[in-house]
Amino acid sequence: GFLNSLRGRYLAIAGALAFVILSSAWTAQFYLSRTETQSRVNIKIRNEVIEYSRRIRNAIWQAENAQKDFLLTPLQTYQYTYNKNFESALRNTSALKEITWIRNTGLENDIEELYANIIILKQATAELAGIRSNIERLFPTIPTLRNIMSADNQGFYTAATLGLNEFSGSSMDQSALEIRELFARSRHEWVRMISSFRLYLLNLMGIFGNPGTGLQTQIDNINIQYQQIQQMLGTLDAREQQRLLGLQGSQSLYDMKQTADDWWKAYEKIRATHTSGEWRADIPFIKNTIRPLYDKIWRHLLELDQSLGKSFSEDLNSLTRVARSSTYALWGLVILLLLAVLAGYYILQRKILQPVSTVTRALRSEIWEKDTGIENLLSAQLEETHDLIQAFTDTSQKIRERQSQLEYQATHDALTRLPNRVQLMDYLEKEIIHASSQKSPLALLLLDLDRFKEINDTLGHQLGDKVLQEVSKRLLSCLRQTDFVARLGGDEFALLLSGTTISYAEEAAQ
Structure with a gap:
């Protein structure tokens, strides 16, 4: 029958326990619902405060996310989003000040400070948007790049080209060919150095991911290339001392040395700006102004939550009887479960462990080829145990047959x-x-x-x-x-x- 198997008995006991537990849970739920209805009037005001606090939190959180998005992509859509959320936070903070519970608990000054900090944060965010939207304010070194380094780059390239053209005739001696090669190599190395500097700028701006991984490589490349340019300019200067460059070659060499020197000074200024942390103007502003304001706002909201928690604890006495009744019901369920565990252990010992132990002894007896006596258990009541013993008997017979075959193979050719x-x-x-x-x-x-x-x-x-x-x-x-x-x-x-x-x-x- 159904109860002759371990599965059937388990389902029967589990069904009974589930019925008792569900019945107890439904009774407790009914009792708690009735108590909740009676207590709803007492917590209405606190729910209103929680709702205003939630709105302020969401508005500040969304404004902060929109501000981060704006810093990545300065679009007016993000400006509109965080300004709208700041206005929402100010409206809800103003409404929160009017609740009687705020005045009665002494939180009126904290809410006033919260309101003032949100206004200051809104103004600081507008200032940050101005910095982020203006490339020259965002990167203070842009004038140096545009007015000095770009002009020096063009000047060096032009001077090197003019010097190269000076030695472009078909009938040139070995000395002229060497000077032409020096001008060409200087111009080529200059172009490579400018390319390395542009990669250096891209790494500074984070376009290629983590700036730190590629900066040192580009710095090393720029140093090496600048040294090579200086060596070639020194060689050209030696040829100038020998009066081999001519009028245009001498002027080109002078311009190349001057522009290279000016460019290198500007480059060192940019590196010093990056090292000092002033490469971008928005990062110090966020660290020193924006982030402290957010911290103050979140601290005020945390203090509001702590006051709500204290207020909630005052109403716990009204729930004592509900808690006591729930405790009694819980202990009743625990006792019931303990009885179920004991009954389960008895069934496990009687119907499962004992037959399994018999099978284990039979396995040990099988090693010494003794009589296992397991045939007496084939009439076990549980179907699962009967199947286990039958499987052991069949397996034991197969093992003996296989053992006989192996013994024959071991002793015969x-x-x-x-x-x-x-x-x-x-x-x-x-x-x-x-x-x-x-x-x-x-x-x-x-x-x-x-x-x-x-x-x-x-x-x-x-x-x-x-x-x-x-x-x-x-x-x-x-x-x-x-x-x-x-x-x-x-x-x-x-x-x-x-x-x-x-x-x-x-x-x-x-």
Whole structure:
């Protein structure tokens, strides 16, 4: 039947427990709902305060997110969003000040400070938007890049080009060709240095992810390239001392040295600005002005929550009876569950663990090939236990059959089906003991096949195997049933003749 299985009994007990627990939960819910209805009037004002606090929090949180989005992408949509949320926070804070509970709990000054901090934050956010929207205010070094470094870059490139054109004739000696190569290499190295500097600027702005990973590489490249440019300018200066550059070449060299020096000073100024943390004007403003204002606002809201928590604790006395009744009901359920656990343990011990223990003892007995006695449990009441015992019985039988096969394979030669060296030694030991006790003769013959290797070498191993099989059959047919024949390996065989005479042994050997 249904209750004869472990599954059925479990479902029956679980269903009963579920019914009791659900009934208790429904009763407790009904009682708590009635108490909640009676207490609703007392907490109405606090719910109103919580609602205003929630609106202020959401408005400040959304304004902060919109401000972060604006810093990433300065769009007017984000400005409108955070201004709208600041206005919403101010309206709700003003309405919160008018609630009687605020004045009665002494929070009026805190709410006034909260209102003032939101106004200051709104003004500071407008200032931050102005910084973020103006590229020159956002990056104070932009005038240096635009007015100095860009002009120096163009001036150096133009001077190098003019110097290169000065030595562009077809009939030039080796010295002129060398000077032309110096101007070309200087211009090329300058272009590479400017490219490295542009990558340096992109890394500073965070366009390629983490600025720190690529900055040092670009700085090293710029230093190396500038040193190479200075070396080439020094070589050109030596040629100038030899009066080999001519009028335009001399002027180009002077312009290149001047613009390179001015550009390098501006570059060092930009690096110093980045090191000092003044690369962007919005970051210090956020750190020193915006973030402290947010912290003050969140602190005021936290103090409001703490005051609400204190107010909530004052109404706990009215819920004491509900808590006591719930405690009694909980203890009743605990006792019921403990009884269920004890009953479950009894069933587990009686119907599951005891049969499993019997199966375990049967497994140990199986190792020593003793009688397991497990057949007496096949009439167990639970279907699951019956299936387990039946599976053990079937598995035990298969194991014995397999063990017999393995023992045969371990003691017999696979090719000839004769006993192997292992079984020979075991049988020989027993026969020696028997012969000693009975004073009976015993003969051991060892033989091999002449010219068997030639058969394997000329006719193949397959035919050699057939020869061994045929020799095994003939040996068995020539001896008594009480004699023992074993294959030692290769073409070697052993014959053990027990209870025999010397004449019979010689005849068998012949």
